[in-house]
Amino acid sequence: MELFLAILILACLYSSVSPDQQGDALFALKSSLNASNDQLSDWNQNQVNPCTWSKITCDDNSNVLMVSLSNMGFTGTLTPRLGVLVHLNTLSLQGNGITGKIPEALGNLTSLTMLDLEKNSLSGEIPASLGNLKKLQFLFLSQNNLSGTIPESLSGLPNLINLQLALNDLTGKVPDSLFQVPKYNFSENHLNCGLNFSRRCVSDSEGSPSKSKTGLVIGIVGGFLGIILLGGLMLFFWRGRHKGYKREIYVDVPGEVDRRIPFGQLRRFAWRELQLATDNFSEKNVLGQGGFGKVYKGVLSDSTKVAVKRLTDYESPGGDAAFQREVEMISVAVHRNLLRLIGFCTTPTERLLVYPYMQNLSVAYRLRELKPGESVLIWPTRKRVALGTARGLEYLHEHCNPKIIHRDVKAANVLLDEDFEAVVGDFGLAKLVDVRKTNVTTQVRGTMGHIAPEYLSTGKSSEKTDVFGYGITLLEIVTGQRAIDFSRLEEEDDVLLLDHVKKLQREKRLDAIVDRNLHKNYNMDEVEMMIQVALLCTQGSPEDRPAMSEVVRMLEGEGLAERWEEWQHVEVTRRQEYERLQRRFDWGEDSIYNQDAVELSGGR
Template sequence: MGGRGAPEATRRLVVAVVGVVVAVAAVLCPTAAGKLGKQAKALVAIKAPLHDPGNVLWDWDLKFGNDPCHWSMVTCQKGQIQELSMTNKNLSGTLSPAVGKLRSLRYLLLSHNAISGRIPDTVGRMTLLEVLDLSNNHFSGSIPSTLGHLAKLQYLKLNNNSLSGPIPESLGTDAPMIFSLDVSFNNLSGHRPTFRTWNVFFEGNPFLSDIGSESIAPPLGPKDGKEGDLQVMSKDIFILLLCIGIGCSLVAVVAGAVLFWRRRQRERVFAVADVSVQHDPEGCLGHLKQYKFKEIRKATNNFSQTNILGEGGYGIVYKGDLDGTTVAVKRLKDRDSVVGDDQFHTEIEVISLAVHRNLLHLTGYCIANNERLLVYPYMPNGTVASKLKECVNGEPTLDWPRRKRIALGASQGLLYLHEQCDPKIIHRDIKASNVLLDEYLEAVVADFGLAKLVDHWMSHVVTSVRGTLGRIPPECFKFCHASEKTDVFCFGLFLMELVTGRVTLELHENEYEKGGILELAKELLEQSKLSMFVDRKLGSNYDSAELEELVQIALLCTMYRPCHRPKMSEIVKMLEGGDGGVAEKWESVKNIEDPNPDWSQEFVSIGINYDDENQRNSIELQAIELSGPR
């Protein structure tokens, strides 16, 4: 009996020890599922006080599981929520303090909604936060001093709200990484703290001191009751009128100077031209990390051919490993030429300051002698162009619902560039090869190499013709004009790529003799024969009504005259299903007569030099060459 008792006691002891170990491990090493579950509960708590008339947060519900990484407007990396992108979603209500539980969050984008109430103090607990954009809402109360605890915060946009009280001193003293701060157009008061950056905007806060001098006219003293001489009175009136005139002139001059200064300040936000001024001893350009050339060379295995992801007119993209993270490195061509330098600075200025979940974010750069290199996050699923050709077990990698989601994501990225950036940004070469896919096959618009910054008061920018042959809008051929409607035209062709799955949009001679891809789409739409137009890899696995609507949107986007094309905000609504009048819109414009010129002749007539290999590359390279997997 004692012999049997000893093993039993041993067994119980082992079970107890294992139980303790498991319990300790559960406390000290929580599982990824447990972490995701906590993040999911936090999102549900954030959703609760928000009013969501568009039901954009429909899947923020625990009945869909504890993994929020597949929920809408949520971006994750390695099982941690990195970004909430809820810009322009018609949300109201209040922001829950539960947002502070998302400790891994780096980007919180809530601009252009109608969210009210106070900004929760708990935002200061998100110590990894880099971008906080709460602009263009109805937030009230004071700016939380806890924001100064965010040591990694680079961009803080609180403009166009109803915030009051002083600006916390901690933002100027305890937030060392702030690169851009906008608190304009609120009801702030008190004095203006000293900041380490000049990208700070205070205008529109009449009770905030140290913004500009205010002139106060001294009151006129009461008359002593004696009737003065008419000449003296006339002289006094003349002097008074003269003083008023001089005063008004001075006010006009000062106002003009202030407006000019404000405009220059706005331009400075997107002008990081003087690298030597912005470069600090720690190797940063503003918020970007500057790498040494030897680091890049080592990361790419000395720019090995086996590491090449893609090649385009301006550069070769390599896969690399920097600081233990997989990245994509673009090594610019013609680094000795002015064009190469302009390309580098354009991408530095534009990409680094445009932050949106559907835009590729520039993270670093390198300048060494004649070398110009840009560092991006690696996109594991490559480009839309490459994925459109793929099939798994006989089924296309990009099914119909996924293609619709990609179209919406790309349109939201372009909407941010056109209507939420100041000055606006024009991409100028939207196509399937320049739209990347992240780990969840979400669209990420890339390659801002041809982007131009345009002030809102300008309708277009006159520029040289750049882009891809066959995709350049008529106005660019005829007048060298580029505007946001240029991107709309190219986006329409991108929709054609998603529908047809074609590598190129050029038709064969025996395929359709009456015109190109747009004419073919229009004819098949009128004849209700779009089944002949859709990608054969999809078979019958698509919605016929959605197909018809998507083709109508594409044709609206590619109207000959820019004024007939919709804005990106209208396109987003159409793709979201919030605008049920797509068919009506198309019916109203489909019969408008278009000049329909011979584009190839137009292209030759404007003097493009086909002997210039760089020009040829920048125009003619196909999708996979311009942007391989990032």
């Protein structure tokens, strides 16, 4: 049993998180190959973890090692962006209908040991850049439409043991050194080998292509399994001598002896390291403060800027639970629009989490707390932030298993990286959801003005409470105002931003809704679209609110008109009923309470 577990552990080392550029390059490959909706359906452009995608193999450092897309019926081309996969050792695309040229950028894949592109419709010359692949052992380009000469640079591949170039339209001289490759096949071309030349076009050891490839595959698979088995045996005996061994890093939680927190490959920081990085947690480095501690700006010894969340009150009720919750959330959720965790630090009295520093701070800061000389968020950036935030929440709700409810969606928790891309952060109140259970919380947590009415009244949270919070966040992005602002009372206006916007929307005064700091530099049709989406998200009944996937589609211009027309019909019917009741009971103006605030925003 222990041997089986050891083998399983070794196999699992190939799943991890890879950098954004690897995922971007692979998604570019999917697009260039003209993959259908049914092909590579789990290759999600916004999910920056290609190591979880089908047909991809990674090492335990999150590097993509193998891309295997054989016999899948692709008809597109090869993207040059594959050149960023510098750790790739196997690229296998044989048996498709791929057209176009072999990209020169493949010469950047200096870790490549196998390149298999045979049985496609590739044209053009063999790139001379393939001579840079000094580790290459297997090069299969047979049965394409390649032309030109065989580049001399292939002579400089010291580890090449199998070269297949048959059935192309190659011409000219075969470099002499290539006849020394143990297995080669240059037949069915216009090359200087064969009956009228002194060299054979096929090596003596070369069998039929199918048999050769079958033996190769069997050999590779057998060798790989042998390595795993040997590694498993070594681990088995090593564990016998080191019984306390665990591959993961575990941290004991005080008061919960049997419950441990797995941190996997996260970096473990020393307390002194973070103390120095934050200038002894100086108040001048405070970026923000939440329910369980402060967040400090820090600079590590290698000049990397970080944000350090210090949970100094972790032993208070909920503090250590918040630490564990945040780690659990971020370990499950990996997406370009979600804040990633770099590492952690634990002492007997404190818990600290380390994140990338977000250069442009939060959306709330950029809307309302700018310092002199800092620029406001322009309208195109606000649109991009709205869509990025929606995509991050969509991933939490619909692509995590179990799904995650954030429970504190607001502009202050949407961070902005150096490119002003939205990154949803602060998972301190988030909740992993078991769909088999109701999600009732004994204590309502969140920020007033962003909390859905059903959550306030019943304590029951769902993904639709996040949708409500997102709707309020959209209103913040458009108006630049806070969700609750008592200064509006001075103008005899609504304290709640939602009610204030609904009133202006009914009066068709959309120009009065938009943030004045934009100085009318915005598209009114786009403003109207975002207001409509926000009002759909903040409907009183959670069942009436759209899912975040629908919100993403509406922001991208799909399906909003139909949902909005339906909403207006419901609103008109509801208001007519309210006015009928007014007349029936003959209420005076002074006794009429704000129906919208009660219905859409809950008791305050």
